[in-house]
Amino acid sequence: MNPRLDISTLSRRVDAVRRSMARASVDTLLVTHLPNIQYLTGFAGTAGALVLSHDDCVLIVDSRYVTAARDLAAGLPDALLSVRPVAHSYDETVRDVIAATAAAPVGFEAAHLTVARFNALRALLSPDPAAESTGQVDRNGRLVPTEGVVERVRMVKDDGEIAVFREAALRLSEIARRLPELARPGQTEREVAHAIEDAMRRSGFSRPAFDTIVASGRNSALPHASPTDRVIQSGDPTVLDFGGVYGGYCVDLTRTVQLGGFSAEIAPIFAAVAEAQRAAIDTVGPGRRPSEVDAAARSVLERHGLGEAFGHGTGHGLGLEIHEAPRVGRPMPGQPDEPLEPGVVITIEPGAYVPGLGGVRIEDDVLVTTDGCEVLTDVPTFL
Amino acid sequence: MNPRLDISTLSRRVDAVRRSMARASVDTLLVTHLPNIQYLTGFAGTAGALVLSHDDCVLIVDSRYVTAARDLAAGLPDALLSVRPVAHSYDETVRDVIAATAAAPVGFEAAHLTVARFNALRALLSPDPAAESTGQVDRNGRLVPTEGVVERVRMVKDDGEIAVFREAALRLSEIARRLPELARPGQTEREVAHAIEDAMRRSGFSRPAFDTIVASGRNSALPHASPTDRVIQSGDPTVLDFGGVYGGYCVDLTRTVQLGGFSAEIAPIFAAVAEAQRAAIDTVGPGRRPSEVDAAARSVLERHGLGEAFGHGTGHGLGLEIHEAPRVGRPMPGQPDEPLEPGVVITIEPGAYVPGLGGVRIEDDVLVTTDGCEVLTDVPTFL
Numbered sequence: 001m002n003p004r005l006d007i008s009t010l011s012r013r014v015d016a017v018r019r020s021m022a023r024a025s026v027d028t029l030l031v032t033h034l035p036n037i038q039y040l041t042g043f044a045g046t047a048g049a050l051v052l053s054h055d056d057c058v059l060i061v062d063s064r065y066v067t068a069a070r071d072l073a074a075g076l077p078d079a080l081l082s083v084r085p086v087a088h089s090y091d092e093t094v095r096d097v098i099a100a101t102a103a104a105p106v107g108f109e110a111a112h113l114t115v116a117r118f119n120a121l122r123a124l125l126s127p128d129p130a131a132e133s134t135g136q137v138d139r140n141g142r143l144v145p146t147e148g149v150v151e152r153v154r155m156v157k158d159d160g161e162i163a164v165f166r167e168a169a170l171r172l173s174e175i176a177r178r179l180p181e182l183a184r185p186g187q188t189e190r191e192v193a194h195a196i197e198d199a200m201r202r203s204g205f206s207r208p209a210f211d212t213i214v215a216s217g218r219n220s221a222l223p224h225a226s227p228t229d230r231v232i233q234s235g236d237p238t239v240l241d242f243g244g245v246y247g248g249y250c251v252d253l254t255r256t257v258q259l260g261g262f263s264a265e266i267a268p269i270f271a272a273v274a275e276a277q278r279a280a281i282d283t284v285g286p287g288r289r290p291s292e293v294d295a296a297a298r299s300v301l302e303r304h305g306l307g308e309a310f311g312h313g314t315g316h317g318l319g320l321e322i323h324e325a326p327r328v329g330r331p332m333p334g335q336p337d338e339p340l341e342p343g344v345v346i347t348i349e350p351g352a353y354v355p356g357l358g359g360v361r362i363e364d365d366v367l368v369t370t371d372g373c374e375v376l377t378d379v380p381t382f383l
Numbered sequence: 384m385n386p387r388l389d390i391s392t393l394s395r396r397v398d399a400v401r402r403s404m405a406r407a408s409v410d411t412l413l414v415t416h417l418p419n420i421q422y423l424t425g426f427a428g429t430a431g432a433l434v435l436s437h438d439d440c441v442l443i444v445d446s447r448y449v450t451a452a453r454d455l456a457a458g459l460p461d462a463l464l465s466v467r468p469v470a471h472s473y474d475e476t477v478r479d480v481i482a483a484t485a486a487a488p489v490g491f492e493a494a495h496l497t498v499a500r501f502n503a504l505r506a507l508l509s510p511d512p513a514a515e516s517t518g519q520v521d522r523n524g525r526l527v528p529t530e531g532v533v534e535r536v537r538m539v540k541d542d543g544e545i546a547v548f549r550e551a552a553l554r555l556s557e558i559a560r561r562l563p564e565l566a567r568p569g570q571t572e573r574e575v576a577h578a579i580e581d582a583m584r585r586s587g588f589s590r591p592a593f594d595t596i597v598a599s600g601r602n603s604a605l606p607h608a609s610p611t612d613r614v615i616q617s618g619d620p621t622v623l624d625f626g627g628v629y630g631g632y633c634v635d636l637t638r639t640v641q642l643g644g645f646s647a648e649i650a651p652i653f654a655a656v657a658e659a660q661r662a663a664i665d666t667v668g669p670g671r672r673p674s675e676v677d678a679a680a681r682s683v684l685e686r687h688g689l690g691e692a693f694g695h696g697t698g699h700g701l702g703l704e705i706h707e708a709p710r711v712g713r714p715m716p717g718q719p720d721e722p723l724e725p726g727v728v729i730t731i732e733p734g735a736y737v738p739g740l741g742g743v744r745i746e747d748d749v750l751v752t753t754d755g756c757e758v759l760t761d762v763p764t765f766l
Contacts, residue, residue, distance in 0.1 A: 113498050114494055115528055117494075147499060221450065224429060225451070311447060355450055
C-alpha cells in the first residue's frame with residue numbers, strides 16, 4: 001500500500017479529473033482501472049472501483065481492503081474520498097452507488113472495462129430486458145464510453161511525482177553503471193537478470209517493473225527476449241533492459257554491452273542507434289508531437305539502412321504504469337498524438353535488430369521541461 | 384519464453400478448444416487473452432492475438448516477436464500453428480485473418496476484450512456505419528461474445544502440467560518449511576518478503592507469482608497487506624503468503640507463524656482456521672461443487688464465531704495464471720459452480736481476521752484426483 005497522499009495533492013488530482021470529465025461530457029465517472037484508482041486515492045489494492053461525481057469520490061472495496069481503504073479516507077471530506085464496502089458483488093455495489101449518485105451521463109473507461117463486465121453492469125443498471133445498448137452509448141443515457149479521462153491528467157506529473165522520478169532514475173542509473181560487472185561472460189542470461197533484480201531490491205525498488213530482459217549473442221536480435229540458460233560469451237552483444245517500481249513509480253533503462261568492445265559487425269549498428277537516440281532526445285520539448293520524436297530516431301536509422309531493423313516505437317510514457325500515455329511512435333489513425341507538455345515523462349529507446357547477427361537498444365528516461373527536456377537517467381551510452 | 388510444447392500436447396489442447404468452441408456455437412475464436420494464447424501455442428510474449436478456426440490456428444505477433452513465434456511454429460501444420468506478422472496494427476491484421484478465414488460466427492473473449500477494442504474491431508469488420516451492434520451479438524453475425532471457451536479446457540490439467548505442479552509445489556514447500564528462520568523477529572516485513580523472493584529465485588522459480596505478503600502483528604488482520612518497514616516483534620502473529628512461477632505455472636502457499644507459540648488470543652483463531660482448512664480439503668473431490676468446498680470451511684469458522692471474520696473466498700484455480708477457474712467461494716448468481724473434475728488444481732486458503740488483534744490464513748494447493756484430492760504442497764500447518 002502506498003503512503004497516504006496529502007490532501008492538496010489529492011484535491012488537485014480529483015479537481016483536474018473532474019475538469020477532464022467535463023470535457024468528456026460526463027457528470028459521473030466509473031473508474032475501474034486500478035492505476036487510475038491509485039492515482040486518485042492512494043489505494044493500491046488488487047481490486048476496487050471508484051465512482052467520481054461532482055460532490056463525491058466513492059471508493060468501493062471488498063472486505064480484504066476495507067480497513068486499509070478507511071485509513072486512507074480518514075479525515076477527508078466526501079468530495080475527496082469516502083469508502084463503500086462491497087455488499088454482494090462489486091458490480092451490484094457499483095450499481096447502488098451510481099443509483100444514489102443519479103448524475104447521468106455516467107462515463108466508463110472503455111479501454112479498461114471488458115465487454116462481459118460492461119454487459120453485466122448495463123443489465124444491472126437497466127434491468128428492463130427491452131432496453132438495448134449499442135456498446136457506444138447506453139439507450140438510457142446511463143453508461144457512456146470514455147477514453148483517457150484520468151490518463152490525460154496522469155500524463156503530466158506533479159512536483160511530488162517528479163521528485164520520485166528523479167530519485168528512482170538516479171538509483172536505477174547507479175545499477176546501470178555497474179552492468180559491465182553484473183553481466184560478466186560465463187554467467188547465464190538468467191543469472192544476470194537475477195543479479196540485476198537483486199540489485200534493484202537492495203536499492204529500494206519494491207519490485208521489477210517488468211520481466212528483466214538479458215539477451216546475449218544472437219538472442220539480442222529478439223527485442224523482447226526472455227532470459228535463457230545461455231551462457232554469455234566474451235564478445236557477445238548483450239541487451240540489458242530492466243526497470244523497477246520506486247515509491248509507486250516505474251523507471252526503465254536499457255544498455256547494450258559488448259565486453260571487449262563492439263565487433264566490426266555490431267559497432268556500426270551501435271553507433272547508429274546511439275545517434276538515433278540522441279536525435280530523438282534532442283527533439284523532445286513542449287509543443288513537439290510524440291510522432292516527431294519517433295520520426296527523429298527513425299530517420300537516423302533509415303539513413304543508416306536500418307529502418308527495417310527498427311520494428312517498434314521509440315518510447316512510451318512512464319508513471320504508475322510501465323507503459324502509459326503518451327505513445328511515442330509512428331502516427332496511427334485514431335491514436336492520440338497530442339503535443340508534449342512540461343511534466344510528461346517518457347522513455348527514448350530506439351533499437352535495431354538483425355536476425356542471426358544481433359541487436360542493439362539504448363534507452364533513457366526523459367522529463368519534458370518548459371524549454372526542452374531533462375534526461376533523468378544518468379549513465380554513459382557506451383559502458 | 385516457454386520451451387516448445389510437443390506436438391501431441393499442442394494437438395490435444397487445440398482439439399479440446401475446438402470442441403469447446405462447438406459447444407459455444409462459434410466456428411472461429413479470436414483469442415486475445417495472453418495466457419490462453421500461451422496455452423494453445425507456447426508463445427509467452429507480452430502482446431499477440433490468435434485466430435483459431437477448424438483448419439487454422441494463426442498466431443498474430445508484432446515485429447518484436449516474429450522470430451520467436453516462427454521458431455515455435457517451425458515444422459507444425461497450419462491446423463496447429465502458423466504465424467502472421469502484424470502489418471499495420473494488431474486489429475487490422477486480425478481483421479485480415481478473420482476475413483480470410485470467413486467462418487462466421489466469430490467468437491471473442493468477452494471477459495478479456497475491452498469495450499474500446501471491441502468497438503474498434505467491430506468497426507473494422509463492419510465498415511458500414513449503419514451496421515449496429517448490441518454489444519451482445521454483432522448484427523452481421525461476425526462477432527459473438529463467449530466466456531471461458533479456452534479457460535474451461537485449461538481448468539483440467541494434463542499429465543505434463545501436473546508433473547510441473549508437483550515439482551513446483553515441492554520446491555515452494557521446501558521454502559515454506561524454512562519460514563521460521565526466514566521470518567525472524569527484528570527484521571522488517573519488507574526484508575522478509577525479499578528473503579522469501581530470493582529463496583524462490585534460487586530454487587528455480589522464474590518470478591514471484593504475485594507480490595509477497597508479509598503481514599505481522601496487527602497488520603495480519605489485513606488479508607491483502609503489502610509488506611511495510613514494520614519490524615517484526617517476538618510474539619507477533621505473521622501471515623506469509625507467497626508463490627512463484629515455475630515452468631510457467633503458478634503455485635501459492637500461506638502459513639501464519641507466531642514465534643514462541645501462539646498467544647492466548649490468536650491460538651483459538653489459528654485452531655479454527657486450521658480446522659476449516661482441513662474440512663475444506665476433506666470435501667475436495669470429483670463431483671463436488673466449489674461452493675460445497677467453500678461451505679465446508681465457512682461452516683467451521685461460523686461455528687467458532689468467526690463467520691464475519693472470513694470475508695474472502697476459500698480458494699481459486701491455479702495454472703498459467705495465479706487466479707484462474709474455478710472460483711472456490713459462496714455461490715453467486717451468474718458465476719459458474721460446475722462440479723470439480725480430476726486434474727483441477729485449486730488453493731484452499733480460509734482465513735480469519737480480527738481488526739486490532741490480528742489474523743490467520745493457511746493455504747495449500749490441491750489436485751483433484753479420481754477419488755478425492757492430493758495435497759501438492761507439503762508443509763506442517765503449525766510451523
